[in-house]
Amino acid sequence: MNRYPVWKYAIIVIALLVGAIYTAPNFFGEAPAVQVSAAKTGLKVDPATQSRVEAALQEAGIRPEAISLEVGSLRVRVDSTDTQLKAKDAIQRALVKDAADPDYIVALNLLPRTPGWLSALHAAPMYLGLDLRGGVHFMLQVDMQAALSKKAESLAGDLRTVLREKNVRHGGISRNGQAIELRLRDAATLAAAKRVLLEQFADLQTTETQEGSDFKLSATIKPQAARLVQEQALKQNITTLHNRINELGVAEPVIQQQGLDRIVVQLPGVQDTAKAKDILGRTATLEVRMVDESVEGRAAEAGSGPVPFGTERYPDRSGQAVIVKKQVVLTGDNLTDAQPGFDSQTQEPTVNLSLDAKGSRIFKDVTRENVGKRMAIILFEKGKGEVVTAPVIRTEIGGGRVQISGRMTSTEAADTALLLRAGALAAPMEIIEERTIGPSLGAENIDKGFASVTWGFVAVATFMCVYYMLFGVISSVALGINLLLLVAVLSMLQATLTLPGMAAMALVLGMAIDANVLINERVREELRGGASPQAAIHTGYDRAWATILDSNVTTLIAGLALLAFGSGPVRGFAVVHCLGILTSMFSAVFFSRGLVNLWYGSRKKLRTVSIGTVWRPDGQVPAKVD
């Protein structure tokens, strides 16, 4: 009765094998490495970059341990930190021509020293959280109300244009918070305006009120549309943050959306929070200026003359100089939106800009006076200006809807739109949480977490072995297997290990032994009741199972609650806690039974079981016939 069929042993062997393989990468430690990634949107890190890096390393006489090309980055692993610095210099020289405006980011990093065959099985070590490796953590809150106000402003501008086109006479359009208010003189125009809104502004919902003889139509953004606006704002802010953080040269930045309006930024290894914050909080600014079309200006643009007085020279994206006047026509504040699109007549890719009311008015005047001339849109970031686009003004543009077209691919149009939007960050952000962990503290936390788990484990295992003899040894082995499987699952999921996670690991081991105590106590009780050893083992395991299940369910309920409602450190705790409960059911019951069966199951005339003292109230020794 205490025998496992072969397939059950097969499951155990497979589980142990898989567990061992996926736990293994955690023991190889980390090696210094140099990481190369692109600093500009247009550039890619590809096999060509790899061969350039290889050539540079060879020239410098550095033999890398491994070079791996991953999505967006190239990683060169070397043997020591000395070589790491040399390799970084060599690669920097080869790839970065202009230090002030780098094409590639060359950063120092640590890479797991996982052997190739393990990597091939996708086995990788657990990812260490910031509290274990040091670094900074920011949580940013996006001001969604501002994003919605901006959208309303842009829609108000659109509405003005469309109503003019349709010849609907209104008594004024104004934005009140996130609502657009439209005044109308009579019922007929009210009906007309409503029709226009219904046909062309699917994002708006309207309510009407009567004030004296006038009508007021109030339009607000529909909830679905508002949600879309918020999603876009968040995505755009994340993109902008990505671009900015690239400059910091952080090896593995984490930039994630959290909830509906928050962004979490984690920069492992960064200690200089001031600089990081400066970069996160920086806003790129956008300016619209007229291009100097005078003879002197042209000459300066061609490079054959000095830059005329009252003008400045900025490069465009291909490096070509553009001479623009110092006077600023518009700034990014007046830009409410920039989207790529297609011209309805020529089917050419375009970039469509929306301006707010003030911007539209200025734009109309400027374009009327400057038909045939060029207008430059310049993006300023880090105090450097770059001309995003410099289109020729064809006609007077009113209504705040600007279309830029001509000689663009649709990708270029999308890039330009992105850059323009980045200049006008979709919505302002505020840092609402910030954490810095020094590298020494991180290392200490690892040691402390490790010591807690180790010594706790040793204490529990010693007690079990002394109290329950061989059954205690089996329980301890099962506990060890539980730890192995837990680490394997965490590594497989690439979960982030934090200090609370390590605490959860210790706690879960302490709780997991509960199952073995239940089983061992029950087996003793059966023996005390006079059952034969084989029968005692059998009923002991069977009866204990229901209780083990019960206790794990209640613990799991608490774990799931923490997972659902917890954030940050609590979540790290909850993940390990829940997984640990699941692995403990396998190791404490299924696996330990396997060991017991292997040891005792095949003995037909089993007389004693090594489970420590089986004490009886009546003083008799249980049926022992030695």
Added chain:
Amino acid sequence: MEFFKIRRDIPFMRHALVLNIVSLVTFLAAVFFLFSRGLHLSVEFTGGTLIEVSYSQPADLEAVRGGIAKLGYSDVQVQNFGTARDVLIRMPAAKGVSSGQQSEQVMAMLKTLDASATLRRSEFVGPQVGDELAVDGLMALAFVVGGIMIYLALRFEWKFAVAAIIANLHDVIIILGFFAFFQWEFSLPVLAAVLAVLGYSVNESVVIFDRIRENFRRLRKLDTVAIIDNAITSTISRTIITHGSTQLMVLSMLLFGGPTLHYFALALTIGILFGIYSSVFVAAAIAMWLGVKREDLIKGGAPKRGETDPNDPNAGAVV
């Protein structure tokens, strides 16, 4: 080895009234301290800035306090953290000073006082985050309580569910009471510990209830009180050994986990100790006061069924 050589059932329920009064008094004291002193909430909940600085020699706390006062911040706590060389500074959220500016200012000031000051960690939490964490924490507690009650009501009967949850909430309140009385810092990991211990100690009550149910079925001649006494006596060995093992782990965290895990381990320790007490003396007693009867647990009334049949699906777990 065998620690528990118990010859006769221990009459736990004879003292139920006294013990429950003790429980009630402890509980009320905990509630009193919770209200009168309040929890010393960590920066995560209140919002504000926390800076941990380490020096090469034991730090001069007065100098640090004086320096910070000169910067114009009030309500600042400065204390040693772990060792005499480490200092923990807590500052409430100041209006008009954005996010981490506080910590930069303070660090710059500390460097001028003593060049060996190095930043170990800093934390800034905006007030909006703190409120949310408190709400989330309460939601998690409600979820755990609700989930466990539903589970126990399905698995046993409502009287047991009520008894178990009262017993274990009483533990939670007592843990919080300790934190209020000693003004230990209540942080997110402590909250996690409290909830984990709630889920953990409920299963203690489950084990005893399981045995009570089995006894109702097996020992037909005994009255409810004797049945409960027998159930507790026969599970006490297991209760103490499992909690002892868990406590060994927690002790290891308390000793080796450093200051970061200190209060986490402390909350677990209190939770585990009171968990034993409450499931032995409180849960079963409340079930008794609520008037559990044989009929509540053995439905259908077929008396022969399950008497000796180990395969009875309704037999439940026995330990």
